[in-house]
Amino acid sequence: MFPSRFDLVVAQTVGEAVEARADAGEGGRFLAGGQSLIPMMKMRVAFPDTLIDINRIAGLDAIERDNGHLHVGALVRHADVVASGVTFGAIASAAPWVADPLVRNRGTMCGSVAHCDPEGDWNSVLLATGADVVAHGPNGERAIPIADFIDGAFTSTLGEDELVVGLRIPVPSGRSGGAYLKLERKVGDYATVAVAFHLELDDSGAISGAGLALTSVNPINNKVGDAEALLVGQQPSAELFAEAAELAAAAAEPRDDVRGTAAWKRQVVRTYTKRGLAAAAQQAEGS
Amino acid sequence: MEITVTINGSDHASDVEPRTLLVDHIRRTVGLTGTHVGCDTTSCGACTVLMDGKPVKACTVLAAQADGAEVTTVEGLKTADGLHPIQSAFTDDHGLQCGFCTPGMMLVGASLISENPDPSEDDVRWAISGNLCRCTGYMNIVKAIQTAAARVAESSNGS
Known part of the structure; x- marks a missing residue:
């Protein structure tokens, strides 16, 4: 298989890339790791007439902490996130479970986020931790909160002439913990069910911040706001987490498919939520 | 478009269509057929090559993206002294049956050993x-x- 014909623009700077994208209009797409886009093009599900390759742009490959944020550049591969010593909580937990080792060597975190695959892992993680997507367009940069960035399945609110140049993820200043629990049939498969967790604790040990989001059991990555609201202000306990698990299970809208029945997937959400919150709390208490 | 890819230490300059996949470029333009096409959908790894030292699925990389890169295919594993240790170990331990996945398995194995001498x-x-x-x-x-x-570790300890 091979893609339909396209023109390739190899951009050397962000400015060049954005200009080429604006010129290309509706038929243009950016190419970073290509681990989702190239298979889609080979299957002729996607058939852009212009690809703008951003892989040669210098300075987009850094993952670093600065001013209370974790910054992830557009060319940071999943494998770089796995290997990085500056990640935390749910991000560190999720990275090894994205795709498979070879795809992780090539695919980028920002590319996954921008792709908005409703069964993608990273958008749930970022909904749990909070994050801004940094977009560069003809008028400069703007930061888009992740919840506003995700517009639907394979759809974001990114402008046609905007490039995702990075992610800005707040690093908790106090005690915090996180986890990403993913059930998959085999390495590289989409999640059957996955849940992202993020907890922050105040000096008294009470939960001061909570994030919880579901993958693969809703039409898009689903941030469970009522479970988060329930957790905040409470002391961590098995009873509290069981209550949150009921809210998460109720928020899931799984369907029967080859990966399992809806009822079973809902039960996995319930079990994972109890386990994941306990793991996040334990990590936070030890931090 | 004009690209130059260093494959197993030799520069290969070619004029390729942008949509040419790296695996097809290696097999058809360069003529190295040790890199296999299996699923062609980024799942199976039969097309694995090392690109700048890291294993990637060559069915999911454009040849144009490898312009200027160092690519190692299974043909590039052998050394002046003979087989690469991973090749002789696959022979001795019967690490293959039909052999279709073997090039990818050996390249991933060689890459792993270079990063982790005692996996x-x-x-x-x-x-x-x-x-x-x-x-x-x-x-x-x-x-x-x-x-x-183990053999690589032994030979480097012995030298």
Whole structure:
């Protein structure tokens, strides 16, 4: 298989890339790791007439902490996130479970986020931790909160002439913990069910911040706001987490498919939520 | 478009269509058919090559993206002294049955050993988790990679 014909623009700077994208209009797409886009093009599900390759742009490959944020550049591969010593909580937990080792060597975190695959892992993680997507367009940069960035399945609110140049993820200043629990049939498969967790604790040990989001059991990555609201202000306990698990299970809208029945997937959400919150709390208490 | 890819140490300059996939470029333009096409959908890893030292699925990389890169295919594993330790270990430990996944398995194994000289069974299984063996001959693939690691460690200690 091979893609339909396209023109390739190899951009050397962000400015060049954005200009080429604006010129290309509706038929243009950016190419970073290509681990989702190239298979889609080979299957002729996607058939852009212009690809703008951003892989040669210098300075987009850094993952670093600065001013209370974790910054992830557009060319940071999943494998770089796995290997990085500056990640935390749910991000560190999720990275090894994205795709498979070879795809992780090539695919980028920002590319996954921008792709908005409703069964993608990273958008749930970022909904749990909070994050801004940094977009560069003809008028400069703007930061888009992740919840506003995700517009639907394979759809974001990114402008046609905007490039995702990075992610800005707040690093908790106090005690915090996180986890990403993913059930998959085999390495590289989409999640059957996955849940992202993020907890922050105040000096008294009470939960001061909570994030919880579901993958693969809703039409898009689903941030469970009522479970988060329930957790905040409470002391961590098995009873509290069981209550949150009921809210998460109720928020899931799984369907029967080859990966399992809806009822079973809902039960996995319930079990994972109890386990994941306990793991996040334990990590936070030890931090 | 004009590209130059260094494959197994030799520069190959060619004029390719942008949509040419790296695996097709290696097999058809350069003529190295050790890199296989299996699923062609980024799942099986039969098309694995090392690109700037890291294993990637060559069915999911454009040849144009490899312009200026160093690519190693299975043909590039052999050394002036003969087979690469991973190749002799696959031979000795019967690390292959039909042989279709073998180039990818050996490249992933060679890459793993270069980063982790003493991989555990878990390390090996994790490393090859993006490569499928339809003969299900994983036991001996894992064993062969560990044998190769031990031999490399032994020879570097001895020298």
